[in-house]
Amino acid sequence: MDPYASARDELQKLVSSPTVGSGANEDTTRLQLIDALLFNCLGWNTQDATTEDHHNGSYVDYIVGKPAAQFIVEAKREGIPFTLPAGITGRHAVSVPTLMEDKSTAAAIHQVLGYCQERGVPVGIISNGHQLAAFFASRQDGVPPLKGEALVFSSLQEMYDDFNMLWGYLSKPAVSTKNLQRYLIGRKSRALAPEKLANSISHYPGFRKRSELETDLKMLGQLFIQDLEQEEQISDDFVKDCYCASGALSQYSMLSREVLRARYASAAAAVAGGIEKASTKKGVNPKLTADMVTAALSRRPIILLGDVGVGKSMFLRHLIRVDAKDVLKNSLILYVNFLREPVFVDDLPMYITERMSDQLESDHGIDVHDRSFVKAVYNKEINKFKRTIFGDESDPDEYKKQERLMLAGHLSKEFEHLRRSLEHIRATSGRSPLVILDNIDQRPPEFQESIFETAHSIADSWPGTVFVAIRPSTFFQSRSRGALAAYQTRMFTIEPARTDQVIMKRLDYARAKVVESGAAGVFPQNLSIDDADLVAYLNALIKAFKYDDELKSLIDNMSAGNTRDALMFLFTFIGSGYVSTQRVLDVANAGRVYTVPMHEFIRAIVFGDYDYFSPEASAVCNIFDITTNDGREHFLLPNILAHSQRVAESAGSEGLVSAASIYSFGQSVGFSQEQVGAQLDRAVKNNLLVFSGSVDGGSYRPTSVGSYLHRKLATSFSYVDAMIVDTPIVDPSVRRNIRDVHSIKERIQRAKHFQAYLDKQWEIFDPSRDEIPFRWDEVSAQLTTDIEAAEFKADAATQKRNESATNFWK
Template structure:
């Protein structure tokens, strides 16, 4: 691209050298030189990117700017002077101080003129040129540097531009400007996020509140029933809480959206154990048919994050296949959850196996007499007949000491000892090497080594192998020789629904705490006695598993049981949760139900007073982090677009490359477009059709979480308000209004405070509407289709106005009761 640009520039210069340009006026200069440089050399679209002779009005004084060049992220005004106008810049200067030698000259006056235009239009960057000399500088500064001390970048003439063409192109080309080249070059940074967020205005934005008054009394029970680590060590709990089946959702009638199968195309035959409701799973059958004469099996256990792969393995070992395995099959587990990047995979595997040998009682692996002496029989016999034959004949104790020394040396080296013992054991006992969480460490090369070392170790020791990993990790590696060279049985673990899992966990927790009394000290210092703490889990069951909150939790979990459990633990501990009030009301009336907004705040905010995206599992859908009004809503617009497309049964996804290229045509850099898609993937609002990581050929669709967020959660006051406090606001008028509204809230109490909060939310909604309107106007210039320019905010606005009325009515009832 830059090679063609410099060729076009040189062709332009050659055409000008044969003409007399000393008398050229502004219009001629613009047509002959500047238009060509902007359009042909720098790549700007004259129909969509550039405005000519745009009105600049202030205090009833109207002028016209020569050019305004805009992208969704930034803009600059260019003032053109005729080519005969001399810009007297000190020679050999690449930069100049605007208050220095150029002040008062023709160049200085041109710079001051375009500076004033920029200030009136609130456009940050300015260019003054006579066609051959180009002066580029920041005109609107927020860093406290006065205009006179601003450094301008100068290209003295055509020869200077030619000699430094890369600098010129990197500063002013469309390609580089939309990537933030002007901000980076002139300011040194493109990050303006923190300064214009209301988080910088509210009092104590980082304040963390304490836990609620009830949690200390239930925390031991929560640790037993609500964490997988404890449950995996509790066979009775595992049997009670395990959910055997899962259901795949193809169409959500509430969200009116079709969803693709969560299982990616793994290019091999795959068994889904949770889809079958028989007592014995396919893994049980594979284990049952294992015997020492059978060729070694390599079983791959795949599933998304939080699907319950570790739980499935433990449930298989302890429950469904227990009668098959106990005292008949050796089951040795290596969990890379406890590994670090510093651990060599081979040493880690053998080290955990040594620990298993030492702790084994079922097969007496730790016994020298019963196992290890037999494992070393061949070595002992060889030494007795060979190198140590004389010692064995003359001094039996010394011979035994020598054998002990060699065995102990093997043990210190770990691998020789483990390999010798296990080869002996597997010669008469079917054995499984079970390696879990192999992708706990994200390093791709490390993962490959784990795969290879697992296979090598299993073959060296004659063990069948089960390898458990995420489906996305397998997709990343499946065409490499690591996997491609081996025959494997592949099982895919579908995640169970979160609500049935929680139903069992709550019931199990209640068994431990029913009948226990506690003295609760409420937030205001009052004390009361709870006769049965088990009632708290009745409240949780009625509240969290209810239709509205249960649906919210199921969707927020994103098919990740681990995340769902974490959200519930957050809620149970959070100071946002009025747990003391719940128990008080339940004891008094026999019923209580937490409202959905209280669950959301406790689960998502946890211990934070204010929510912020960088600490959350869900994103701010109203801030795409691009620094300009037109692109503020790109997250919201893209997910809304994909959800709309997903309302048709035959929709199979949209090309990520096509989306990025369209946004690039609108002035969003390819890097920012790819980041937009990648961020939405990371937060689980969209996914790729084949489950693979994002690449140029990816096809993307909205997930259930994405559809829920744009259709429902975005219009809930508790989510909308947290977003407006977190979002960056790029319009000065709205920013000032939101700051004033926030200060009013801080000074208000009671119902007046809620009124002020709703007024602030209404103002932010107007800002959102303006962002949508500017995007539509901008996108239409680039030929956007109807789904890119649909007014999605209109439905949001209607829903939020109803929500505001509901919130005010609820607050009014609450404060009337308190009077």
């Protein structure tokens, strides 16, 4: 049955329910009537609603909708203390002032109106279980909420008779399409934003051409630099030379240290005994190496908690090969890397068993299916078998047949057979397994939970120690209602290493390998760049990351502690079509080391492989993009980011900002819920904010990416210049002057026009209000300075070219 018909049938049952008309108290009304209406008759799930939400000393009966709350329901005693005025039966559009002629109804409306405005929720509903009234508590059309209209149903029977209207305005699908807004306010949502300049460029986004030199450099960068730790076979030298200890808080992050620390503090509070750091200033935490021994006795896995790209894989390799090499000298390392495993696995325990059986044979020379090995494992069973009726050796052929059948039965239980094999290995050689399930954070949350359950089964029944690496978001979700909730776990955090140190070590390692390959005569031949050129290029990068704090800050903040992303930014720069490789080599040939300009790195990261900025392909977000024909919205996303950071850095926030707080802020400065929701979606998609559903109603955690964008990149000519093609211009007179241009002088003039346009929209935004945390006027002043600097350099370059041309003809 379709959801509509099923919901209507449920409402018919409710109409016939003996609870209707019983004068039930408020709690009973909520449980028996309103719960049934919401969850059985209107298509909402219990997960969509928060009940008895506490805020500023008040409790709200229902907040419905996640992550963005859609409406609040205030439940009252059935029939008392409010009633709908007589004579409105059959009328569904009733003015709020008419409803408020009844004092108890007026009190209920005022109550839910206050709840909605405190929390930034657009719709308020009052209901006593068999009557309801829904009205807009937050409007942007100049009409006060108490002067508008309400959607009213006078009885459950009326809801059933006009179910198409009830479903069409208050069901989950209807609320998502804003049907109630159109019905009550009598207008459509705000007009969409005008087209972007990109829409008029026929070859957008285009591909940036590279010279032969840059193409060869890109290939060599991939060979010597790009994320070598993902290779199957990694040398001990790479692990020793490129590993950076985690745990040092970034000195370049634009987030406060309190917010950075709070990333794992809430996880520690949720675990009995807290969570230890895997690394200390003196190296690996001694408690971790001690737990590697005792974990087998406690029969529980060791959890390594860390965000994606934080360096969990590198930490594990360094732990095994360097830090705990002596402790693990008699261990059998069994490593399953889920970054490289098939996407779909039907039987996870069986799959892990097969992978580990293969590794025992390939890495340790132990074939768990070898005939002699199998007989040794099941020696006790064979001796017991000999005493059974099938163990008569008077008929050797029959005995061997029956023995094979008995052993085949044991081998068919592959998970148990591997366990028995490992027990036998430990008993005969003293070698215990160290099982590592790595990169499971690359998989969906449900798959991660399945892996953890399998890991716990292995730790509980196998000899040895089990490591599982998961991300904090999975921990919170699973701890509250998933696999982790059922187990006591031992946890260690892997915190980000400093990205500048990671890059420096990788560049030093790459340079050493280039020198080594050149000396050995194995450097790739027939390229436009040789080993000496590549060393000169790497020297320029090493110099940049050693001395340029601005560059370190860019990479550190835009990667947000993800070393994998930091290395990808480095790789994006190497061989980029926005960087003149020949100029780097010319400077080297002159006996100097090239100084990498900041704007070259920004352009390489922003544009990537394309001629124009493409939001789908770029690692950088356009914070000026808008969803409606409202020029003030250019400043909404940066203000959301600034507000979130301000709240997150306040005392007691644990680095989290409630969704309600953000919606309330957005609406308080004049934006609709739709505008706020759309910008929040963009923020999460681009890692400017991280959404967490672990707190009722949802919450957001600011990232250094969002902070750097609105505080630093927004002041950069290179960034603003790139964003212009992707930003809708609501003023037609300005839009006509924003064209596709290419020369540096034309781009500078276009940026000035764009800046003036934003300045004008900022004046409309009413910048005098103190509650606005992002100040475009201050950002614009810094942008002016950067545009002037770009203009000065462009003029100087033009003058130099003219002088060179003049000297050439003399």
